[in-house]
Amino acid sequence: MQYISTRGGGQPKTYSEALLEGLAVDGGLLVPEQLPTVDATTLESWRALDYAQLATEVLGLFATDIPREDLAALCAAAYSPAVFSTPVPLTPIGDGITLVGLSEGPTLAFKDMAMQFLGQALEYALERTGGVLNIVGATSGDTGSAAEHALRGKDRISVFMLSPQGRMSPFQRAQMYSLQDANVHNIAVDGVFDDCQNLVKDLAGDLDFKNTQHLGAVNSINLARITAQVVYYFWAWLRATDDLGAAEREGFEVSFAVPSGNFGNILSGFFARGMGLPIRRLVLAANENNVLDDFFRTGVYRPRSAAQTLATSSPSMDISKASNLERFIYDLVGRDPQRVVGAWDDLSRTGAFDFTADLPRFAEEFGIVSGTSTHADRLATIRAVHEASGTIIDPHTADGVKVARSFVEDGVPMLVLETAKPEKFGETITEALGIELPLSDELQTLLAAPQRVTEIPNDEATLRTIIETSALH
Template identity: 55%
Template sequence: MQYVSTRAAASAASSSPSNFSDILLGGLAADGGLFLPTAYPQVSGAELDAWRKLSYADLAYEVLRKFATDIPEADLRALTAKTYTKEVYRNARAGEKASQITPLRVLEEGDGRKLVLQALSNGPTLAFKDMAMQLLGNLFEYTLAKSGAQLNIFGATSGDTGSAAEYAMRGKKGIRVFMLSPHKKMSAFQSAQMFSLQDPNIFNIAVEGVFDDCQDMVKAVSNDLPFKAAQKIGTVNSINWARVVAQVVYYFRGYLAATSSNVEKVSFTVPSGNFGNICAGHIARMMGLPIAKLVAATNENDVLDEFFRTGVYRVRKSAETYHTSSPSMDISKASNFERFIYDLVGRDGERTRALFHKVETQGGFDLSGKPGSDGDEFKKVAQYGFQSGKSTHKDRLDTIRDVADDYGITIDTHTADGIKVAREHIEKGVTMIVLETALAAKFNETILDALGVDAERPAGFENIEDLPQKFVVMSTDVEKMKAYIASHTGL
């Protein structure tokens, strides 16, 4: 399996394919694009049948070996077996089996309609990011140990990526983590989960801005190729291909657990901010998984919803990005969206480069096909199964109350956005699976507002906000950020 950049010109040196290990430790390609396989591997009906009885670890191995063909199969199997255990994913709710890793729970069924919640938040940081990040930490350690190299991870988080990355990388030999987050724009639990870590290889940096500012700084550093090479910079954001492909696995698990035969289709509704989670669903669908719809659920920062309704991709400035009660989706520039656009425009790297250059210089592009637009590819969106919807603060409060009253479970704010939008797109004869984003304890302020009681916390998280915190506050000055990184790597 070989990989190319989404921005590579057919005749450019940057279009030379790379293998999985070549791109594992990096993030952006040298030309500023994102990596994708030269062709998506296909999964047959016979393979799906054979995979139905597999453990999550074995299923992960079967999916990942189609992408990581340069890693010896015995090593890859050992890595997935080490990662996906009930001891790591131990925070299952009452009635869920930790050994299932991503158990399903039927919420609504009747009149030919079925709404299902797929639990993805049983890992060490109580968020779906653990599903990929725990594997990424083991892959990084495996790869670095073979070469005796070092890696300085530089990433950005709107709340959950940071803690998932830090818990996956803490104490790992040869790895340091520099994580940016928007200052005072995460929940108290999210902030404490990151900032309370005292490990010497973890560096938390609170940026005076919004998540998009943090993400822009990561891209700016990644595009400084001499600095990136000298400081051995890598990334764990979802621009990292390995993280996205690890998320593909739970789409297969959700489908296999919800169906009994391969003639059935399911749909997925995915709370969406940076487009990485739902991009993994797009990849699963391109591999042949029978997915009818992929529904992107946004909050008040509705850039993606606007595109999937109109064909116009219009990023918002920092001052136009709302701070909401589902803060992990307070994103107005979706990094992984480029991967989908690359497929939408026929895998034309030069056209993709031009469109995202327009994003950087003019704030967006228009593929609606209307007079004066940048193209008419929006008409092909339906072929990929994408739809969308939007949820507001009132919507999520109402949904949290409904789910607690009707099903006796407490959901987090982002999952509430997903359920609200899923109800608008569910259809007869096709099971709708909502991907859980996090456990409710991470957003207790809103849970208390909605239900009048605190969200239940798994053991070990009872007083996390009271722990000592270690972080620095910095501006959005990229040069000062690079100086800070250089002064703490010893390189």
């Protein structure tokens, strides 16, 4: 299995090479030359596997250059009971909707599912090459803490994580800024997430600087993140069909609703569907920064400026420029890199690109539909879910449930990907339910711990100096 750029440049890469490279040399994103496929017989043979074993099978279709016994060891370490005490649970909440519990890891957010594997895989690849890697990433809340907790203390890796000043919850800040590991560098940028993401891409696009400073990525521009997230779509389908007879299972369709900001999580579902997993619909749920919803409803993609990007009560989705959309566009245009380059040229020149002619294909061919949830919607949804089932959901998951309700179909289970534990967003939960969630002694200690962060302006030169001073070589 080889990986190529959405913009046609550079040489094909192995999985391990793609893992270390992050952004492609021509500024595009790496994608499989061809998606692997899974037939019904193979899918059924995976039913009895635990999560680590399933991850080995699914990731083995992508990471063909990693010996199977090594990959199995990486997955066993990533998804051990010491890291994830509970396998991904499915919890019905009524009205045909079931939550897929992805927040059982160390940072209480779905990003742990991919990041724990990524941490193991990066260390493995670097040990094989004898190299070092300086991760430069951007986070709107959960990616940063998941990455830092997966990579902290690793000898061959340093992490430089950019976050927007004042745009995360107190819990999210504490999870990141309280880490005292020497290889973790938290950098708060005076701006929004998109400003942080632009800085990361600018550095990655400077090939001399990238190579000299040994830069890599853990944002969802890193293909390994996307492939690791594919696993839980297969897991959720298998668990959702456990009670069906063998004849009923084959081809049995489910739908997934995915709270989305950077289009990485739902892209993994898009890959799973392309591999043959019976997915009827992929429901994209946006918050008030609903650029992606606008695109999938109109065909016109028009990112907003930093000043137009709203601070909301589902802050991890406060994103107006979705990096992973490029991978979808690549398939939309028939995997033609020149058309991808043309779309991004239009975006640079006019601030938008237009695929209205392809609009019917979004739902009919690719199964993607979308909707928007507001602050009032998520409060109402948190209340309704709690009243109906006793379950408390976080505000991002509430966005997913709210939008999912518009697309529930008889006989088609609607699986909503949970994004985080509600404790991470206590203020919103209190506003919705009038209660304060009790925090464990461990979480109270976390919130009270000293924090270490460097604040900088939205300035590339300042960031370069920090990296040059502290990077591993």
